[in-house]
Amino acid sequence: MSYGRVYNFSAGPSMLPEPVLERAAAEMLNYQGSGMSVMEMSHRSKVYESIIEGVEAKLRKVMNIPDNYRVLFLQGGATGQFAAIPMNLMVNRKKADYILTGQFSTKASKEAAKYGEVHIAASSKDKTFSYIPRQDALDLSPDADYVYICHNNTIYGSTWDYLPETGDIPLVADVSSSILSAPIDVSRFGLLYAGAQKNMGPAGVTVVIVREDLMGKADPHTPDVWNYQLMSDNGSMLNTPPTYGIYMIGLVLDWVLEMGGTEGMEKINREKAAILYDYIDSSSLFSNPVEKISRSIMNVTFVTGDPDKDADFVKKATAAGFLNVKGHRSVGGMRASIYNAMPRQGIVDLVEFMKKYEKE
Numbered sequence: 001m002s003y004g005r006v007y008n009f010s011a012g013p014s015m016l017p018e019p020v021l022e023r024a025a026a027e028m029l030n031y032q033g034s035g036m037s038v039m040e041m042s043h044r045s046k047v048y049e050s051i052i053e054g055v056e057a058k059l060r061k062v063m064n065i066p067d068n069y070r071v072l073f074l075q076g077g078a079t080g081q082f083a084a085i086p087m088n089l090m091v092n093r094k095k096a097d098y099i100l101t102g103q104f105s106t107k108a109s110k111e112a113a114k115y116g117e118v119h120i121a122a123s124s125k126d127k128t129f130s131y132i133p134r135q136d137a138l139d140l141s142p143d144a145d146y147v148y149i150c151h152n153n154t155i156y157g158s159t160w161d162y163l164p165e166t167g168d169i170p171l172v173a174d175v176s177s178s179i180l181s182a183p184i185d186v187s188r189f190g191l192l193y194a195g196a197q198k199n200m201g202p203a204g205v206t207v208v209i210v211r212e213d214l215m216g217k218a219d220p221h222t223p224d225v226w227n228y229q230l231m232s233d234n235g236s237m238l239n240t241p242p243t244y245g246i247y248m249i250g251l252v253l254d255w256v257l258e259m260g261g262t263e264g265m266e267k268i269n270r271e272k273a274a275i276l277y278d279y280i281d282s283s284s285l286f287s288n289p290v291e292k293i294s295r296s297i298m299n300v301t302f303v304t305g306d307p308d309k310d311a312d313f314v315k316k317a318t319a320a321g322f323l324n325v326k327g328h329r330s331v332g333g334m335r336a337s338i339y340n341a342m343p344r345q346g347i348v349d350l351v352e353f354m355k356k357y358e359k360e
C-alpha cells in the first residue's frame, strides 16, 4: 500500500485497485488528448461513445456474456432494481418466487409485493440466514414470472454455492457483491444485476444484464429510465448516464483482465478468504456463524460471542488501521469485506492482528 492508504474492509463503497486509481488520476485532467476530464464530456460525444462501448465490450469479454443478452448501465442503485425487476418482468402471471437468504433479498421481495404476488419459495431466516436452502427445499411455483435470489449475502456473509434449477422460469439474481469475483455462467440466468460500488467501481452505476426475450413487456407505469427495452434501444443513454462511473468500471475491467480474468480473481479470492476462515476456525475466541459450504469469499463475518468484546475488538482494530470491520448495524459482530481490490497482505495483517488480540 502506498500514498498513506489503509486496508479498508468496508462492505461498500469499498476499496478500488491502486493501479486503477492511479490511471484515473493520470487521465483526470486531460483524457487521452481530449482536453477535458471524462466527467466534463458530453455523453453524446464521439470520445465518450467510444468509452461506453469499450466498457460494454470488456464486460462482455470478462463475463463471457452471450449475444442474446443486453448490458444496461442504469442509476438508482441495486435498490432501484428491487422495483425495476418486477415492473419489467412480473408482467405475465404477475407472480414471482423469492428465496430469502438475507436482508437484501427480503427487501427486494417487499418491494416486489407492491407490483404483484410474491411467493416466498424458501427462507433461511429460521437460522438467522446462516445457510442457503437446498434445491429440494425450494417450493417453486410452476407459473412464476421469475425466481429471484441474492447471489452473495453481503450482510450475513453467505453465498449460493449452487444455482437453483428453475426449469423454463427465468432466474434473476442480485450479484452486487459477487460480480467479477469468480466466473459465473450468465446463460443460467434471465437477468443479473449489480450496484457497482462493491466490486466494480464507484457508487452511482448499476449494471443490468438481461436476456433479450424478457424485455419489451414492462408495466406501462414503469419509469422510462428503468424500462429495460427503452434503455437498451437507447444504448443506456435515454438520458445522461453516470458517465464517470461507467468509465471507472472500464478501468476496473482492464485490471481484472490483467489479474487473469474472473478465473484468476477466483483463485486469488479463494486463497485470501481461506487465510481468514482457517484462522477463525482454529481460534478459540472468534467464530463464523455461516454453514461451511455457503461461506462467502467476499464478506467474512465473525463474532466473539460477547457484544462488548466485539465492540472492543472493532475499536482496537480501527486504531491499528483496519478500517470498517464492524458488522452491519442490523447484525452486529464483525465483518471483513475482502473484495477483489483488497490486497492479500491486508488479510494476512488482519489475521496477525486478530491472533495478537486473542492472545491478549
Ligand SMILES: *Cc1c(COP(=O)(O)O)cnc(C)c1O
Residues within 6 Å of the ligand: 012, 076, 077, 078, 079, 080, 104, 150, 152, 153, 154, 174, 175, 176, 177, 195, 198
Ligand atoms: C449493497 C447491496 C445492495 C444495495 O445497494 P444500493 O446500491 O445501495 O441500493 C443490494 N444488494 C446487495 C447484495 C448489496 O450488497
